[in-house]
Amino acid sequence: MNPLYDIKFTEAHLAWREKAHEIAVKYLLPQALQHDKDSTFNEEAFQAAADAGMLGTWIPKEYGGSGDGIMALALMVEEFSKADPAFGVAFAVNALGSLPIIVGGTHEQKAKYLPLVAQGKAACAFALSEKFAGSDAGGLSVNATKDGDTWSINGEKKWTTNGSRANIITCFAVTDPESRSRRISAFIVEDTDPGFSIKKVEDKMGIRSVPVCETVFDNVQVGDDRLIGGKPGFGFKHSMMTLDLARPGVAAQAVGTAAGALELATTYACRRKQFGQAISGFQMIQAMLADMAQKTEAARWIVYATAAHADAGSKGVTKIAAMAKCFSSDVAVEVATDAVQIFGGYGFMEDYPIAKFYRDAKILQIYEGTNQVQRMVIARNLIKESSRHDYLNSVIPGETQESYGAEPVTANS
Numbered sequence: 459m460n461p462l463y464d465i466k467f468t469e470a471h472l473a474w475r476e477k478a479h480e481i482a483v484k485y486l487l488p489q490a491l492q493h494d495k496d497s498t499f500n501e502e503a504f505q506a507a508a509d510a511g512m513l514g515t516w517i518p519k520e521y522g523g524s525g526d527g528i529m530a531l532a533l534m535v536e537e538f539s540k541a542d543p544a545f546g547v548a549f550a551v552n553a554l555g556s557l558p559i560i561v562g563g564t565h566e567q568k569a570k571y572l573p574l575v576a577q578g579k580a581a582c583a584f585a586l587s588e589k590f591a592g593s594d595a596g597g598l599s600v601n602a603t604k605d606g607d608t609w610s611i612n613g614e615k616k617w618t619t620n621g622s623r624a625n626i627i628t629c630f631a632v633t634d635p636e637s638r639s640r641r642i643s644a645f646i647v648e649d650t651d652p653g654f655s656i657k658k659v660e661d662k663m664g665i666r667s668v669p670v671c672e673t674v675f676d677n678v679q680v681g682d683d684r685l686i687g688g689k690p691g692f693g694f695k696h697s698m699m700t701l702d703l704a705r706p707g708v709a710a711q712a713v714g715t716a717a718g719a720l721e722l723a724t725t726y727a728c729r730r731k732q733f734g735q736a737i738s739g740f741q742m743i744q745a746m747l748a749d750m751a752q753k754t755e756a757a758r759w760i761v762y763a764t765a766a767h768a769d770a771g772s773k774g775v776t777k778i779a780a781m782a783k784c785f786s787s788d789v790a791v792e793v794a795t796d797a798v799q800i801f802g803g804y805g806f807m808e809d810y811p812i813a814k815f816y817r818d819a820k821i822l823q824i825y826e827g828t829n830q831v832q833r834m835v836i837a838r839n840l841i842k843e844s845s846r847h848d849y850l851n852s853v854i855p856g857e858t859q860e861s862y863g864a865e866p867v868t869a870n871s
């Protein structure tokens with residue numbers, strides 16, 4: 459991967475960002491707190507995004523999308539998340555759930571499902587994690603067995619975001635328990651398939667307006683036409699390819715979360731008076747705001763760089779995608795925490811908007827691979843690349859020693 463990032467924004471990218479900002483101001487800002495309180499999804503905002511064609515931005519033109527790529531996704535998710543991080547993830551998971559079809563599906567699967575997603579007629583979910591298989595995504599127990607032409611999918615998934623709203627669920631199941639590398643396959647499950655159901659909608663600390671569910675696959679019967687790519691054994695590969703492309707989306711959610719918290723904190727600091735002056739005049743508040751702004755800006759550009767790489771189809775996007783996810787989510791948590799501090803006691807109150815940012819930020823360090831797992835991925839790639847630094851051998855004293863490298867990481871990474 460070329461470390462010189464060629465970040466380009468097309469007119470279409472900027473137009474999508476502008477449109478997302480309009481939707482955020484019109485539908486998200488005024489309703490975010492209430493939807494959070496009631497744990498209800500903002501259907502109005504979703505419909506507005508669907509009507510504007512936003513759900514087709516990452517889908518190739520030949521399958522009914524606009525072909526504006528991961529960059530468009532990142533720019534829109536950032537704008538949505540500035541107003542409501544929960545909506546940001548609900549939107550982004552449509553990419554996460556449809557990407558396995560984009561990266562691994564047959565032409566027929568793409569032609570059948572992607573136009574529906576692009577038109578906003580089918581919402582998506584991505585069902586990988588299970589009760590006993592989170593970071594260790596290779597340790598799934600949901601399985602699919604074949605009898606004649608029919609696969610039967612059985613088991614339960616945990617934390618399926620959008621689970622109760624989705625029409626298309628990409629479900630990862632064990633098809634060859636004996637195999638190490640070809641153990642898992644990905645299937646397209648439709649919400650109307652007999653045997654698919656929602657066991658529970660989770661009660662969460664943050665992102666409360668987006669439904670995250672336990673999903674049940676009780677003898678869900680599908681044909682080979684629902685096996686992504688048409689051949690078994692490629693599910694793990696497809697899940698990792700998907701996560702590489704989806705991580706700029708969740709990282710953009712983090713940038714939006716940080717940016718939204720920063721804007722709120724700056725506005726509040728200019729309005730709140732203590733000791734006869736706006737608290738924005740105090741140097742300690744200014745230093746906090748300045749640090750929050752620097753971190754947010756740095757996170758923003760690593761996300762854009764990652765999106766640019768993803769759209770260019772660069773080899774080795776895994777490392778920068780992990781960096782973008784890890785760095786921006788740590789920034790979101792730090793910035794949201796400082797923003798609460800700037801709001802003082804009001805920051806602790808749920809009728810002020812900032813507490814929600816604080817609660818919404820935390821999950822960013824956990825889902826789509828925890829930040830511990832991201833650090834493992836980054837380090838593993840650094841170690842792999844270290845052989846390129848032979849020119850340093852002459853400046854490191856001592857004998858050249860055998861390189862042991864790192865254990866491979868097969869985590870939700």
Ligand SMILES: Cc1cc2nc3c(=O)[nH]c(=O)nc-3n(C[C@H](O)[C@H](O)[C@H](O)COP(=O)(O)OP(=O)(O)OC[C@H]3O[C@@H](n4cnc5c(N)ncnc54)[C@H](O)[C@@H]3O)c2cc1C
Nearest residue numbers: 584585586587592593617618619670825826827828830870
């Ligand atoms: C709100 C929410 C929404 C989600 N949405 C989805 C979704 O849409 N689809 C989906 O498939 N999944 C989803 N997830 C699941 C999410 O990706 C997992 O929670 C995450 O990957 C971590 O898995 P775990 O919770 O089982 O934690 P564990 O894997 O049990 O980890 C527990 C702790 O141990 C650490 N740890 C684990 N392994 C290692 C290691 N090798 N080295 C160092 N530390 C380690 C972790 O970093 C963590 O701190 C969601 C989760 C939540 C909470």
